[in-house]
Amino acid sequence: MAATVIKKESSKQLLAALPELVAQLLAAEEEEPCPPYQGAEELTRLFDLSVPECGLDHSDLIELLRKVILATPRTATPAFVNQLYGGRLWPATLAEMLTAMLNNSMYTFKVAGLQILIEEQVIAEMLRLAGLTRGEGIFCPGGSISNLVAMLAARHFALPEARENGLHPSAPLRVYASDQAHYSITKNAGILGYGRHNVRLIPTDENGRMNTDLLAAAVAEDRRNGCFPVLVVATAGTTVLGAFDPIPEILEITQRFGLWLHVDAALGGGFLFHPEHRGRLAGVEAADSVTWNPHKMLGVPLSASVVLFARKGTLAENLSEAADYLFQEDDADLNPGLRSIQCGRRNDALKVWAAMQYLGKEGLCRRVELQLALARFAALEISKDPAFELAVPPASVTVCFRLRGADSPALAHALNEQGLAKISWASFRGQTFLRLACVNPDMTEEDLRALLRNVKYAGERQQNAH
Amino acid sequence: MAATVIKKESSKQLLAALPELVAQLLAAEEEEPCPPYQGAEELTRLFDLSVPECGLDHSDLIELLRKVILATPRTATPAFVNQLYGGRLWPATLAEMLTAMLNNSMYTFKVAGLQILIEEQVIAEMLRLAGLTRGEGIFCPGGSISNLVAMLAARHFALPEARENGLHPSAPLRVYASDQAHYSITKNAGILGYGRHNVRLIPTDENGRMNTDLLAAAVAEDRRNGCFPVLVVATAGTTVLGAFDPIPEILEITQRFGLWLHVDAALGGGFLFHPEHRGRLAGVEAADSVTWNPHKMLGVPLSASVVLFARKGTLAENLSEAADYLFQEDDADLNPGLRSIQCGRRNDALKVWAAMQYLGKEGLCRRVELQLALARFAALEISKDPAFELAVPPASVTVCFRLRGADSPALAHALNEQGLAKISWASFRGQTFLRLACVNPDMTEEDLRALLRNVKYAGERQQNAH
Numbered sequence: 001m002a003a004t005v006i007k008k009e010s011s012k013q014l015l016a017a018l019p020e021l022v023a024q025l026l027a028a029e030e031e032e033p034c035p036p037y038q039g040a041e042e043l044t045r046l047f048d049l050s051v052p053e054c055g056l057d058h059s060d061l062i063e064l065l066r067k068v069i070l071a072t073p074r075t076a077t078p079a080f081v082n083q084l085y086g087g088r089l090w091p092a093t094l095a096e097m098l099t100a101m102l103n104n105s106m107y108t109f110k111v112a113g114l115q116i117l118i119e120e121q122v123i124a125e126m127l128r129l130a131g132l133t134r135g136e137g138i139f140c141p142g143g144s145i146s147n148l149v150a151m152l153a154a155r156h157f158a159l160p161e162a163r164e165n166g167l168h169p170s171a172p173l174r175v176y177a178s179d180q181a182h183y184s185i186t187k188n189a190g191i192l193g194y195g196r197h198n199v200r201l202i203p204t205d206e207n208g209r210m211n212t213d214l215l216a217a218a219v220a221e222d223r224r225n226g227c228f229p230v231l232v233v234a235t236a237g238t239t240v241l242g243a244f245d246p247i248p249e250i251l252e253i254t255q256r257f258g259l260w261l262h263v264d265a266a267l268g269g270g271f272l273f274h275p276e277h278r279g280r281l282a283g284v285e286a287a288d289s290v291t292w293n294p295h296k297m298l299g300v301p302l303s304a305s306v307v308l309f310a311r312k313g314t315l316a317e318n319l320s321e322a323a324d325y326l327f328q329e330d331d332a333d334l335n336p337g338l339r340s341i342q343c344g345r346r347n348d349a350l351k352v353w354a355a356m357q358y359l360g361k362e363g364l365c366r367r368v369e370l371q372l373a374l375a376r377f378a379a380l381e382i383s384k385d386p387a388f389e390l391a392v393p394p395a396s397v398t399v400c401f402r403l404r405g406a407d408s409p410a411l412a413h414a415l416n417e418q419g420l421a422k423i424s425w426a427s428f429r430g431q432t433f434l435r436l437a438c439v440n441p442d443m444t445e446e447d448l449r450a451l452l453r454n455v456k457y458a459g460e461r462q463q464n465a466h
Numbered sequence: 467m468a469a470t471v472i473k474k475e476s477s478k479q480l481l482a483a484l485p486e487l488v489a490q491l492l493a494a495e496e497e498e499p500c501p502p503y504q505g506a507e508e509l510t511r512l513f514d515l516s517v518p519e520c521g522l523d524h525s526d527l528i529e530l531l532r533k534v535i536l537a538t539p540r541t542a543t544p545a546f547v548n549q550l551y552g553g554r555l556w557p558a559t560l561a562e563m564l565t566a567m568l569n570n571s572m573y574t575f576k577v578a579g580l581q582i583l584i585e586e587q588v589i590a591e592m593l594r595l596a597g598l599t600r601g602e603g604i605f606c607p608g609g610s611i612s613n614l615v616a617m618l619a620a621r622h623f624a625l626p627e628a629r630e631n632g633l634h635p636s637a638p639l640r641v642y643a644s645d646q647a648h649y650s651i652t653k654n655a656g657i658l659g660y661g662r663h664n665v666r667l668i669p670t671d672e673n674g675r676m677n678t679d680l681l682a683a684a685v686a687e688d689r690r691n692g693c694f695p696v697l698v699v700a701t702a703g704t705t706v707l708g709a710f711d712p713i714p715e716i717l718e719i720t721q722r723f724g725l726w727l728h729v730d731a732a733l734g735g736g737f738l739f740h741p742e743h744r745g746r747l748a749g750v751e752a753a754d755s756v757t758w759n760p761h762k763m764l765g766v767p768l769s770a771s772v773v774l775f776a777r778k779g780t781l782a783e784n785l786s787e788a789a790d791y792l793f794q795e796d797d798a799d800l801n802p803g804l805r806s807i808q809c810g811r812r813n814d815a816l817k818v819w820a821a822m823q824y825l826g827k828e829g830l831c832r833r834v835e836l837q838l839a840l841a842r843f844a845a846l847e848i849s850k851d852p853a854f855e856l857a858v859p860p861a862s863v864t865v866c867f868r869l870r871g872a873d874s875p876a877l878a879h880a881l882n883e884q885g886l887a888k889i890s891w892a893s894f895r896g897q898t899f900l901r902l903a904c905v906n907p908d909m910t911e912e913d914l915r916a917l918l919r920n921v922k923y924a925g926e927r928q929q930n931a932h
Contacts, residue, residue, distance in 0.1 A: 055826030100562035141607030166661025193659035195632025360521030
């Protein structure tokens with residue numbers, strides 16, 4: 001039986017294995033950026049994952065972990081363009097590893113100390129960039145939860161009695177978002193009691209931006225019909241097209257009707273680092289709440305998501321509970337547990353802060369330029385090649401395109417299966433296409449060319465197979 | 467300006483710094499398990515945390531991170547008994563560091579592959595141990611969110627229309643939990659539209675266990691008054707006393723009235739690893755949902771929390787959304803994003819799985835014994851010493867006691883300030899006392915003796931100061 005109390009010697013051996021495991025993973029990533037797909041059945045044959053009766057000794061554990069990490073899909077290579085995150089920002093990865101060593105829970109200053117100040121500093125910087133100078137914010141475990149907290153605050157703004165007495169609105173509530181908004185808006189509406197059917201998905205223009213005339217008409221219509229419009233979600237950087245809803249025009253409507261404005265900038269928040277490109281989010285400074293995920297464009301390890309509010313006090317109004325056993329030292333300001341939807345909360349701030357320290361304001365800005373340049377380059381290569389077709393001009397960092405004559409879902413599947421690339425497909429206005437995410441600034445133009453060659457290669461193989 | 471595209475050389479230098487940073491932190495933990503308290507003002511003087519214009523080069527970043535980790539409260543030492551987590555389980559810490567390298571988002575098999583099977587395996591094992599043999603589960607970011615998802619499912623069970631059409635119950639909903647239940651129950655009631663006032667906190671007996679006669683009376687009374695009782699939360703391992711509500715008696719009531727039974731075993735779930743001590747949770751196999759946090763008694767880094775359901779399909783009913791751009795390959799079974807309250811989701815499963823592999827079933831069981839033995843030993847030392855007074859006999863792994871003549875909150879504060887220990891205080895039935903958490907099985911009896919000596923020492927200093 002393995003010792004339960006792990007002795008220092010054994011812990012040293014485990015830790016000593018880390019550099020070699022990491023080196024081997026890096027070598028494997030270099031050699032095989034996207035290993036051929038292994039299905040669940042195959043992996044189940046290869047790995048006995050069940051809990052053993054007696055524990056493994058450290059060398060067996062290290063060998064097992066080695067096999068596991070080498071058989072895990074690689075998200076840091078240029079062949080991974082499947083999601084709105086990717087690559088590896090080393091200072092952030094290092095900080096995340098140190099976070100595992102420190103293991104502070106971010107509820108109180110007593111337990112997390114300096115890490116609380118680091119979170120505060122990161123949030124202060126994000127508030128400053130968003131122009132919410134009197135606001136507050138908190139790290140949440142992902143953009144869906146950030147959106148949830150924002151939609152909760154909007155509900156509280158409309159129905160301040162609900163938190164204490166329960167939700168029983170006299171009229172159906174209404175939430176508005178574009179038909180390109182993230183699916184968490186609908187999901188959260190189900191959770192928070194708005195009801196999924198009470199989310200009106202407003203049509204978008206040919207570039208995927210919300211049609212604000214239709215928004216205004218929908219709100220007015222709902223008012224006439226006795227419904228209770230509560231909030232509008234503007235998306236800054238949609239999931240598929242990377243499009244930006246026109247915040248100023250939406251703002252005019254939310255102000256006219258007295259609605260809460262939430263800006264879901266989970267993706268697009270990254271543009272706030274850039275003095276020019278931040279213009280895409282003009283108007284965000286008048287929003288009531290903003291979601292912004294540094295794990296997307298900033299490239300820190302999952303997850304790092306922040307919800308920001310225009311007005312200090314919003315989080316505590318919605319989330320604070322008295323808990324003597326926990327919140328017993330220091331100012332409330334230093335105990336963010338009073339403002340979080342979580343209780344125990346891992347430290348997602350250190351990695352963001354480390355990234356900001358390493359890049360500096362200049363580097364943060366340059367990173368955005370590189371991401372945009374990659375998307376522009378990919379779009380240019382695609383338009384130059386008659387085998388391809390751009391689906392829409394790229395609005396920011398995603399490039400949507402088709403290989404003529406090919407079925408995009410089948411093509412994405414084949415690329416994955418053959419170990420050529422992980423890339424997703426998506427649909428917009430009846431068109432289905434490949435969606436290439438250019439969020440990893442370490443990708444090169446050559447990487448993009450190779451990726452496009454692989455798309456063509458897989459397409460040819462597919463045609464020949466028919 | 468630091469390069470934005472971080473070159474391989476630089477990344478190697480950053481990574482090469484990790485072993486030395488870790489070694490230095492370990493040495494510091496050994497030398498000074500609880501450094502003297504530094505307040506926010508002092509830390510603000512010592513650290514310029516602001517984002518620089520130009521990025522730091524890697525050696526400056528490493529130096530800064532070194533200072534930061536050394537100035538962060540230490541949670542892995544025997545002087546940290548403040549929370550229901552603590553210590554360091556090395557195989558899990560190693561796995562968490564590899565998780566940062568792999569950076570898979572746990573929504574789809576395409577992106578997370580083998581890690582999805584690992585999460586499945588861990589959940590299957592937890593379901594088996596809880597006796598929920600036909601159930602399902604998912605990792606959530608902390609126990610509060612696990613409880614939230616369970617309370618959402620309970621709401622859906624009572625009011626299946628609410629997800630689509632919005633919550634507008636015809637009668638006030640009611641939630642029942644003991645007055646020792648975790649504060650997330652009340653908080654979640656506010657979020658989910660039950661209303662905080664609609665949570666009835668049922669009194670507990672002298673050992674902190676729910677009085678089930680009063681529970682039955684409360685439910686019957688609410689029924690008579692036209693309220694709508696929905697769910698009962700039984701706590702398996704309360705936050706302060708570590709007490710276990712009597713699940714079989716609660717079950718009798720939930721079955722009689724047709725209510726949902728949620729067992730919050732965030733702490734106490736750990737006992738399921740032990741063939742005898744698992745009896746404390748007898749009846750859990752008939753619960754509708756269970757919260758269980760491996761980051762507590764299992765000692766893996768924050769956060770690792772799982773919510774389990776008795777019936778497969780519960781999660782999707784409450785949380786699934788169609789999202790073509792994301793869920794486009796493989797069986798729904800292999801895409802847990804369809805069953806999560808999150809979208810992007812970090813991998814909290816690998817560290818739990820690594821811990822299970824390293825400890826084996828025997829080691830998991832032995833760990834529980836060690837934790838209980840530490841609590842028993844501390845209680846014995848306390849009862850032998852006339853300077854101390856046990857507040858209640860320890861129900862599991864927390865030991866609540868007082869130093870006679872001392873004010874416990876002031877004493878806890880002094881211990882923290884003087885760098886002697888991080889220990890919390892709590893109250894129960896008008897008594898206020900110190901709460902010593904025995905969840906770190908690497909603590910020795912000598913560590914506990916030293917801790918108690920430090921409590922007396924700080925108490926004497928305090929008396930002399932008056």
